[in-house]
Amino acid sequence: MGDSHITFDHWEGCYADRVANIPSSATRDLFGAASRADMISLSGGMPDIRVMPEEVLKTALDSMLDNKNEALQYGSTDGRVQTKKIIIELMEDIGVNGLAPEDIIITSGSQQALDLMGKVFINPGDTIITEAPTYLGALQAFSVYQPNVRAVPFDDEGMRMDLLEELLKELGNRGAKFLYTIPTFQNPGGVTMTLERRKRLLELCHEYDITILEDDPYSRLRFDGEPVPSLRSMDPNVVYLGTFSKIFAPGLRVAWVIAPRAILQKINLCKQGADLCGSAFNQILAEKYFTLTPWKETLASYVETYKRRRDALLQACEEYLPEEVSYTHPEGGFFIWLTLPDYINTDRLLPIALDRGVTFVPGSGCYPDKTSNSMRLAFCYESEEDLTEGIKRISKVIDERLIMYRALKRDGLIVD
Ligand SMILES: Cc1ncc(COP(=O)(O)O)c(C=O)c1O
Numbered sequence: 001m002g003d004s005h006i007t008f009d010h011w012e013g014c015y016a017d018r019v020a021n022i023p024s025s026a027t028r029d030l031f032g033a034a035s036r037a038d039m040i041s042l043s044g045g046m047p048d049i050r051v052m053p054e055e056v057l058k059t060a061l062d063s064m065l066d067n068k069n070e071a072l073q074y075g076s077t078d079g080r081v082q083t084k085k086i087i088i089e090l091m092e093d094i095g096v097n098g099l100a101p102e103d104i105i106i107t108s109g110s111q112q113a114l115d116l117m118g119k120v121f122i123n124p125g126d127t128i129i130t131e132a133p134t135y136l137g138a139l140q141a142f143s144v145y146q147p148n149v150r151a152v153p154f155d156d157e158g159m160r161m162d163l164l165e166e167l168l169k170e171l172g173n174r175g176a177k178f179l180y181t182i183p184t185f186q187n188p189g190g191v192t193m194t195l196e197r198r199k200r201l202l203e204l205c206h207e208y209d210i211t212i213l214e215d216d217p218y219s220r221l222r223f224d225g226e227p228v229p230s231l232r233s234m235d236p237n238v239v240y241l242g243t244f245s246k247i248f249a250p251g252l253r254v255a256w257v258i259a260p261r262a263i264l265q266k267i268n269l270c271k272q273g274a275d276l277c278g279s280a281f282n283q284i285l286a287e288k289y290f291t292l293t294p295w296k297e298t299l300a301s302y303v304e305t306y307k308r309r310r311d312a313l314l315q316a317c318e319e320y321l322p323e324e325v326s327y328t329h330p331e332g333g334f335f336i337w338l339t340l341p342d343y344i345n346t347d348r349l350l351p352i353a354l355d356r357g358v359t360f361v362p363g364s365g366c367y368p369d370k371t372s373n374s375m376r377l378a379f380c381y382e383s384e385e386d387l388t389e390g391i392k393r394i395s396k397v398i399d400e401r402l403i404m405y406r407a408l409k410r411d412g413l414i415v416d
Contacts, residue, residue, distance in 0.1 A: 021146075022140055022143050022144060023139055023143060038357045040358045040387075041359045042358060042359060043378060044359075047246050047250060047381075048302070048306075048381050049249050049250075051298075051301055051305050052249070052298055057289075059292050059293050060285055063288050063292060064281070074277055075278070077271050079105060079278060080106070082283075082284075082287050083106055083254070084106065086286065087104055089290075091242070094220070094233065095229050096233045096240070103261070104256050105257045105264050105267055107256065108275060110245070115141040116274070117239065117257075120263065120267055121211075122142060122146070122177055125146065126145075126148065129150050129179040129210070130150075131151065131152060131181055131182065132366075132368075133367050134180065134186075135187045135188070135215065136361070138215070139365075139368060147177070150176070151368055154186065157191070157193065157196075158186070158192060158197045158198075159181060161197055161204065165204055168207075173208055173209055175208065177211070178210065178211040178212065178239070179212050180215065181214060181231070183198060184228065185219065185221065185331070185332045185334070186335075187218070188363070190328045190330030190333055190337055191330065192331060198229070199234070202235050202238075211263075212231055212237075214231040214239065215241045216232075217243045218333035219332070221247075221332045221333055222331060222332035223306065223307035225331040239263060240257070241255065241257055243255035247299055247302075248295070252282040252285060254282050254283055303332075309380065309382070310330065313377065313379040314327075316392070317391055321398070322395065322398055322399055324340070325341075327339070335379070336377050339374045343405055344401050345371055346362040346373060346375045347362045349375075353393065356393045360394065361378075
C-alpha cells in the first residue's frame with residue numbers, strides 16, 4: 001500500500017528503527033492506478049493464470065475433500081513431506097539430485113524465505129551483496145534488518161565477476177553475510193548468468209567464504225537457448241529458493257528453501273515465530289496439481305504464451321523506441337530492462353506515463369540507493385496488442401523528453 005495519503009502520523013516516534021527505511025514497492029503502489037480501465041500495465045510481474053484451463057484446477061480442487069482433516073489443520077513448520085516429495089522431483093528435473101525431505105523447508109512464497117534469510121543472517125550494519133539492479137522485494141525484505149547493501153552491476157552475461165572480485169578483496173574473508181543472486185532470467189534485468197560466470201562466482205565465494213543465496217523463480221520459463229545449471233546443482237552449500245508461483249499459481253503462496261541443515265534449523269526456528277506453519281490446504285492443492293493434472297502441458301502453454309508476448313514486446317521496442325534507448329533480450333522469464341540516456345530520470349517519467357495510460361517500474365527501486373535512468377517492463381500479463389500499444393505510449397513520453405533536452409541544449413540552457 002502506498003502511504004501518500006498519510007498526512008499526519010500520530011505514532012511517529014514510536015516505531016522501531018528497523019521500519020524507518022523500508023523501500024516501498026512502486027509496483028504495489030501502482031496497483032491502484034493500474035486498475036484504471038484504459039491502463040496498460042507493464043509493471044507487475046503477475047503470471048497470467050487465465051492461461052490455466054479451468055478443468056485443470058477443478059480436477060485438483062475436487063479431490064481436496066479426500067484430505068479435509070489434514071488440509072484444514074495446523075501442519076509442521078517445515079511443511080508436508082508429501083509436498084517436499086513433489087519438490088524433490090521438480091529439483092531432479094533441473095539437475096539437483098540426492099535431496100531428502102530434511103533438506104527442504106516450505107515457506108509462504110519465496111518472499112517469506114527472503115525475509116527469513118534476513119532474520120537469520122543480518123545484524124544492523126552487516127554487509128550483504130546483491131546484483132545491481134535487483135529484485136525490489138528482496139531489497140524490501142532485507143532492509144528491515146538494516147544491512148549495508150553492496151550492489152554489483154551485471155551485463156548480458158550476468159553479474160560482473162571482475163567487479164565482484166574487487167569488492168570481495170575490499171571486504172575480505174567473510175566480509176559479507178551472503179550474496180543474493182537471481183542467476184536465471186533475472187528480475188528486473190531478464191539476463192541469465194553464463195556457466196563460466198557461475199563457476200567463477202562459486203570459486204570466488206568459496207575463496208572468500210561467502211554464502212550464496214540463489215533465487216530461482218523463473219528458470220522453467222525458458223523460451224529459447226539452452227538451460228544453464230543452477231548454482232545449487234553445482235554446489236550443495238548454496239541456499240536455493242524455488243516457488244510454485246510462476247509454474248502453478250502465486251495465490252497459493254507455496255515455495256521452498258533448500259539449504260544446509262544447520263541453516264534450515266535456524267530458518268525453522270524463525271518461521272515458528274513468524275507463522276507456526278504454512279497453509280496445509282495450499283500444499284495439498286499443489287500436491288494434487290502436480291500428481292493429478294497434466295501440469296507439464298499447462299506449463300508449456302504458459303511458456304508459449306509468454307514467448308509470444310516477449311516477441312511482441314521486443315518487436316515493438318525495435319519499431320518504436322528511440323535509438324538512444326537500449327534494452328535486454330531475455331531468453332525467458334517475465335522482464336526486459338530498458339536503459340535510457342542518463343539525463344532522463346524514470347521516476348519523473350512515471351506520472352506522465354500514468355497519465356498516458358501505461359505503467360512501468362522505475363529502475364530506482366531496484367537499487368539500494370539510486371535514482372535511475374532505467375525501467376523494468378513486464379511482458380507476462382498483457383496481450384500482444386496491448387504490449388505494442390504500451391510501448392508506443394512509453395516511446396512517446398521518452399521522445400518528448402529527448403526533444404525537450406535537445407532544445408534546452410541547443411539554447412545553451414544545459415551544459416554537459
Ligand atoms: C526474483 C523473485 N524472487 C521472489 C519472488 C517472490 O515469489 P513468491 O511469489 O514465491 O513469494 C519474486 C516474485 O515476483 C521474484 O521475482
